[in-house]
Amino acid sequence: MLKIFKAFVLVLFFLGFSANVAAHEVRPAYLQISETGNNIYKVFWKVPTIRNAEPDIKPIFPKGYTLEMLRTPQTRGNGMVYAYVLKGNESLAGKQITIEGLSSSGIDALINIEYANGEKASLLVQPGKNSGIIPGKTDKGQVVKTYTILGVEHILFGLDHLLFVLALIIITKGFKKVLKTITAFTLAHSITLSMAVLGYANVPGPPVEAIIALSIVFLAVEILKNINGEQTLTSKKPWLVAFTFGLLHGFGFAGALAEVGLPQSEIPLALAFFNVGVELGQIGFVILALILIKILALNKNWPMALKKLPAYAIGSIAMFWMIERIAGFWN
Template identity: 55%
Template sequence: MRLHLQLFYLFLISLSATICKAHEIRPGFLQIQQQSSTTYSVLWKVPRTTDKVLNVQPEFDAAFTLKETSTPKLLEAFMLYVYQLDGKKSLANTSLRINNLSTTRIDVLVDIRFLNGEHHTFLLQPTNNTVIIPESQNSWQVVKTYTILGVEHILLGFDHLLFVLALLIITVGFSKLLKTITAFTIAHSITLSFSVLGIASLPGPPVEAAIALSIVFLAVEILKVQQNKPTITSEKPWLVAFCFGLLHGFGFAGALESIGLPQSEVPLALAMFNIGVELGQIAFVTVALLIMHFSKNIIPQNKYTKKIVPYFIGSLAAFWLIERIAGF
């Protein structure tokens, strides 16, 4: 039993170090806009970390020439390049490839608009970095692309996952848990939609800091419950989940806006991104509940071991809070 406990401590320490060092790398974004029968404007947003820009580039058919038209701009999480693409034929039925994508862990969202109104959206990935650009528009591609983006965003959003994990720990009973997760889902869907549609918005950095603070709050609430102290979260977890869910929705919106939306398919892309987030959340909740169930037979349940997880959650969230406030 002591060996299991030591391994569990080692796992938490390793996980903490990994998450603290990890910064979310958002997808690259390639926008191609047809200007005439032979020219296209190309906007290329390359993800970057604090110390380097990822070495990935778009490669077009040999019949096209790509030339830079302005000085690259350094953005918060991207390097922005602007090009002009010239060719003697249409891009339709030609190949597009993202070089070196297979050496990274990022995706690239491709948005192509033709003068005839045709619009295409693709998601290129390290294992599938080439696409043949079709002639006609396909809404299924938007469905597939933004569903995948939604799933990836929630599963790589460690702060959102820790918040959901804290809700699972503090909520007792299946019906209450179902109500709590549903309230969180409805709330962040509301603010995500409002923000993307321009109805309401909040600045990104304060929202990210407040999300970290919401996780600290839940960690403290868990510790109070373990001391048999009644709290608003233990009595009405759905209410707390809904209130903080509104805040988390603005966080989702910030990520979606940085990725970009197809202007002709905004409602569809927004709906599918939201569905992707929910699918990822359901998958996480299922796995977390299974781990919580089976860990009871591995880790000794006493007042000391029960505090490990809330202290882990609270400490990590406090680190994020300080880091995000310092970045204002």
Template identity: 55%
Template sequence: MIFLFGLTFNSCFAHEVRPAYLQIDQISDSNEYSVLWKVPRTVDKVLNIQPKFENGFDLNETISPRILDAFVLYTYKLTGSKNLTNTLLTINNLNTTGIDVLVDVRLLNEVHHTFLLQPTKSSVIIPETPSKWTVAKVYIILGIEHIILGFDHLLFVLALLIITVGFKKLLKTITAFTIAHSITLSFSVLGIANLPGPPVEAVIALSIVFLAIEILKLQQGKSTFTSQKPWLVAFIFGLLHGFGFAGAIQDIGLPQNEIPLALATFNIGVELGQIIFVVIILIFIKFVKPQIPQQTWINKLVPYAIGSVSAFWLIERITGF
């Protein structure tokens, strides 16, 4: 466990980097397009990446760049001597970064394309016919990346794994967490229910603090509500975590004509990432933990590490209201 917590501490002070987002909307039959370009930023840095189109297309800024939360927004008008179909789109300098770019292309003939460009694949030829499989693949990847880079969600799952004894109970607990966050993620994206992001993020951090305290009580030989019914605790807090996932997917954006498919595959991606994490932890527990000296101070290091990281997040998020 010590190694994993080392990774957690190294990562806990960095916020998750969202994908960049490029939206291209055709506005006339004469090959004119409005372009929205959202680039992730940190406190003092904006990534130096730009969309590049084939020769014959001119990209001109129409609104001055503006800051919106963790992004810088650029607005352009794109004009071309031909249609975008079968032309090459490239994101310059993407191979020097560690982020993805979600591309959304909407044409007047109601054709809608969704692509995910990455540092290893920074260009795409815009096809004539959209593919549902392309949309599914994009949002599965985004779901996996979100959970793997969502250190607070992973820390919550890790705490549940420590508390829950027995494979059957563990399976029930993880299933309850999955069902819960899938419900609120769907409700939020579909506009059925919603909660403001900052308080949700703060309560997510508080939920991890709660589990850290529950682990300490369990180590002291005390029976806790979480150890008796971890599935119920996972379900209750999973509802809040779902609103957290919803904030991320709203930042990313959804293809308007494929919302059910994108939402379902994003959920699948989140679960695949979660399963990968759980399997890694279970392998660690089985093969590595027996080699670690089972001293009291070492055992207490785990919940104190979880509690310290999540308490820092809690304070940081409350002060950010």
């Protein structure tokens, strides 16, 4: 009967997921500033496209600096890229920068700056505080904070990754088995995330995203077979399925991190804490799901229809994602 309660939890989650069926995580805006001369900077500003629309946000530099556009804005990946030259009478270090419109956009903005003397620094500004002081040198504490937050946000807004994890929880019996399965998933995507970011593996993003959606369809079919009394590979060895598909999900995480960018002087640190953030978000999600399952288990009379509805919902939504992503190959 526990599977019924687990399935009913998924129905509740679908009510929230259906409002954003595209399953694209919320990506931050990205501002790259590189000093090329005495207080002269090249500026690249990438604004993510959200629901096929570009948020009305832009960087505002301190008074005394002039911003000149270098070329016509270009589409790159899931966003628009603007290129500028910024000139001033003194260094940007220690100056305040503001991202106008960020408060109403609901997204973050990551700022990476490289000075002519080789120093590099990072800063994350968020809707609740859309301005900050530009660091003059690398701050390891800021790197840890920034990339941990980005990791947590990536997993919590990456609905396809969460849906995969939730499907694993539904089909896996027993807390110890769930723990083993989620650990296998974590280990697998940590391996491929690190390999991809460090340049040891390179897999095209669009096919990976399509296969990630297919992995969710696979689990939906496995759930239905399990409900019908069949013993499947996932029900017997969920950790093996989690590890196998987790390798693919790691490449998906790497694609998102590549779009955000890494501070070149602190790549291992930023990578490690992005992964820590992902795991923190995932652990929080798993705990919440298990708590809700336990609460719903107090009622022992859920009808049969609720057992199969989540599996069909999972399969339908994931199939939509897969078709959408395959269609995007030619866009």
